[in-house]
Amino acid sequence: MSEVIIRDDLEAMAESGLLSDYNRRRLTAARPTDGAMLALNINLTAICNLGCTYCFAKGGDYGRITGKLNEGADVESILQFVKQNAARGETVRFEFFGGEPMINFSTIEALCWRSEALGAEQGIRFLYRISTNLTMRLTERELELFARFRFTVSVSIDGSEATHDRNRPNKAGRGSFRAILDNCYKVRERSDDITLVARMTYVPHPDSSLVADVEALYAFNIFDWFQILPATVSRELVRTVFADAFGDLAYSEICRLCADKVDSEYKLLGEIYMLLFRPGNRFRGVLEIETVIRMLLEGEVANGHCSGGRNYFTFSPDHSIMPCHRLVGEAEFRVGAFGGTIDGEAVAPWRLGINDTPVCRDCAIRYICGGGCKQENFVATADINRPDPEKCRFQFRLVHCAIQAIAESDAAFRARRRGVLRDLFVSCGRPTLSSGRSEEVPAPDRLTHLIPLLHAFD
Ligand code: SF4
Ligand code: SF4
Structure with missing residues (x-):
């Protein structure tokens, strides 16, 4: 696309009033909690049976917590929180998490049945999603609950058998791929009411191919959606994750090479993305790319990168309420306790608007990205509201993939x-709002190349 054509398009948009401050005004008028449903991460147990190389939870307990949630008082406290924070007609999501949540299955059952009763009484709709390694034996008991409550089962599976087993061995060091795949087939065969998501973590080994790993899982034709995020590899885990793949390189150099590899692999994924929509395969898309496509096409603005500390809270066996599931046990981030209310002062930094956030307020994709993952920001810069440029690069790549898909697609x-x-x-419940612009300012006729970007501009 030539620069002249782009300039013509931009001039046409400016003349029609499209290059205005709709997004800014929309966000100024919004409350921090607008744009997403209440979502509760239920951190069921500190125990996990796998020993994944890149695990941020340090084997399930985050190195900081012990125990598990119980079916009695703990479930009651969680439902009490729902009663206090959700109104009739609203939707509330449970995200079953851990450790490995299936290890505490009876508490999942208790929450499903008792929330259903609460929903009938209070007019609240509940959604149920589980993030699981799906290695445990599945019986009719588990499959029936998944089908009965129309679960989204998000399975951690990283690609081909070789890729997956390198990243996600069990605690004895043996591969987990075959056991997981058998269980995925059981879930798939049990009911089409269960949504099956392949939750891939991409580890940028020098010899890895993200597209090959996506194709390997795609070929089974059992997953409805893919969710693909790059691994965050801390300094202390770099040897565990990469062994000696990078020789004696310094950590900073390894990070730079990994960021380049992530970017080039997602670029390749973007280039073949539309080819994945083949007749006969149940693939419906990559969640992060499809969400950006929706935001662009429908004119949505992000009211935050995720719902963490806005409408999303984690309930853990230490009876803390946290704004993010990755920060469990970090006392300085605690925003509440079971039986209590949310501390307004503690959540304030989690609710900072993008136009008030240094660095992000000047970013071209701020109304789509919404400011990056605050936990990753914190790891990189010690400030939840100051992004890591390498992570920003990934956000730009996602937007690029989405625009490319729109440009290559049909009506x-x-x-x-x-x-x-x-x-x-998607993206831990990214809150989005309609900017309202498309109803007020129609797209100019003479636009030729920037149609997919109409809603992304100021
Ligand atoms: S890409 Fe980076 S700078 Fe831009 S909004 Fe996202 S986190 Fe902020
Ligand atoms: S996007 Fe990051 S900060 Fe937000 S809830 Fe998820 S892990 Fe936590």
Whole structure:
């Protein structure tokens, strides 16, 4: 696309009033909690049976917590929180998490049945999602609950058998791929009411191929959606994750090479993305890319990168309430305790608007990205509201993939209904709002190349 054509398009948009401050005004008028449903991460147990190389939870207990949630008082406290914070007609999501949540299955059952009763009484709709390694034996008891409550089962599976087993061995060091795949087939065969998500963590080994790993899982034709995020590898885990793949290179140099590799692999994924929509395969998309596509096509603005500390809270066996599941046990981030209310002062930094956030307020994609993952920001810069440029690069790549897909797609693809993505907890429940611009300012006729970007501009 030549610069002249782009300039013509931009001039046409400016003349029609499209290059205005709609997004800014929309966010100024919004409350921090607008744009996403209440979502509760239920951290069921500190125990996990796998020993994944990149695990941020240090084997399930975050190195900081012990025990598990119980079916009695703990479940009651969580439901009490729902009663206090959700109104009739609203939707509330449970995200079953751990450790490995299936180890505490009876508490999952208790929450499902008792929330259903509460929903009938109070007019609240509940959604149920589990993040699981799916290695444990599945019986009719588990499968029936998944089907009965129309679970989204998000399975941690990283690609081909070789890739997965390198990243996600069990505690004895043996591969977990075969056991997981058998269970995925059981879930798939049990009911189409269960949404099966392949939750891939991409580890940028020098010899890895993200596209090959996506294709390996795609070929099984059992996953509805893919969710693919790059691993965050801390200094202390770099040897565990990469062994001697990078020789004696300094950590900073390894990070730079990894960021380059992540970017080039996602670029390749973007280039083949539309080829994944083949007849006969149940693949519906990559969640992060489809969400950005929806935001661009429907004119949405992000009211935060995620719902952490806004409408999303983690309930753990230490009876803390945290704004993010990755910060469990970090006392300085605690925002409440079971039986109590949310501390307004503690959540304030989590609710900072993008236009008030240094660095992000000047970023071209701020109304789509919403400011980056605050936990990753904190790891990189010691400030939850100051991003890591390498992570920003990934956000730009996602937007690029989405624009490329729109540009290469036909009208039927663009018209797909993507509202269901809101139920799938993409980007930890990114809150989005309609900017309202498309109703007020129609797109100028003479636009030729920037149509996909109409809603992304100021
Ligand atoms: S890409 Fe980076 S700078 Fe831009 S909004 Fe996201 S986190 Fe902020
Ligand atoms: S996006 Fe990051 S900060 Fe937000 S809830 Fe998820 S892990 Fe936590």
